[in-house]
Amino acid sequence: MNLAQGHWRWNANTTWHYFCSMQYGAIAAGYANNDFIRYHHLRSCIYFAVGTIESLMNQEMHYHLTQQGEIEENIQGQLRKPIMKKIKDWPAIMYGRPVALPAEIVTVFDEFREIRNEITHPKLRDHAIYYVLDQSNISRLVDTVATALVTIYEAKSKPFPYWVLGWNYVGMNGNPAFPMELNNLNGFVHSLKAMGYSGIGHDLSYEQRCMSTVEHYRYLRDQLANYPEDIEPYWPRFPHKPRLTRRWWDHEFIIRNVIAARTSNPTA
Secondary structure (H helix, E strand, O other): OOOOOOOOOOOOOHHHHHHHHHHHHHHHHHHOOOHHHHHHHHHHHHHHHHHHHHHHHHHHHHHHHHHOOOOHHHHHHHHOOOHHHHHHHHHHHHHOOOOOOOHHHHHHHHHHHHHHHHHHOOOOOOOHHHHHHHHOOHHHHHHHHHHHHHHHHHHOOOOOOHHHHOOEEEEEOOEEEEEEOOOHHHHHHHHHHHOOOOOOOOOOOHHHHHOOOHHHHHHHHHHHHOOOOOEOOOOOOOOOOOEEEOOOOOHHHHHHHHHHHHHHOOOO
8 A cells, every 4th residue: 555654633532433333234234225235344343343353452562562663664574464363362362461351252243354354355156155144153253353452442441432332422613423533531431421331430430440351341331231321311400511422323312312302401
């Protein structure tokens, strides 16, 4: 690739983008009104699932090798290694201690990686790939990728980002439906308080106490799955505050919600 070097953008975390694209593919496949569109979204979901994990692995290894003093040419050579080698070998190398993704995660990921390979380079003479797509447990794939990301963050002793829970922020610069990424403490912790969750506290320790392990991820995932609304409450005092929503991809839902909230709060 002959790409411009030093080109940076705000709100352009590749792993976040790919994870959200994977999630959207899974959601859209469920709403598809014909097989062609459903297969399109299933393929997209699988592509971005593989890309999500490889993106984070490459990002982490690039940082590790840079800290080791490697030159960029050598780093790029390492990043071309096969994805399964990265998953099985790199965590222990990057974090300097025995670290391994659980066997179940590796098995599920490898299964969908093979499907991705067949989609990318078709070798079958019949139409078996459509049967495979029909039988795919795509929600399991999404949760597997999320769990893998959390496991990597746990291995490096860092809190996992809120968006692995499947929720995102919308609302920026006067566009209430614009998806965006915040960090946990700038947005997520305050959103949980607004949504009525207790025990959040006002200190900066919430990430370490409640967002640092796979168990924490599963607990928050299940709590948010049972939240009765699809978006955090509207803040009349801060009408342009970004809001956390599970339907971040649904432009019409968000606009309707904002209009209804502002109508019931005319002084906001």
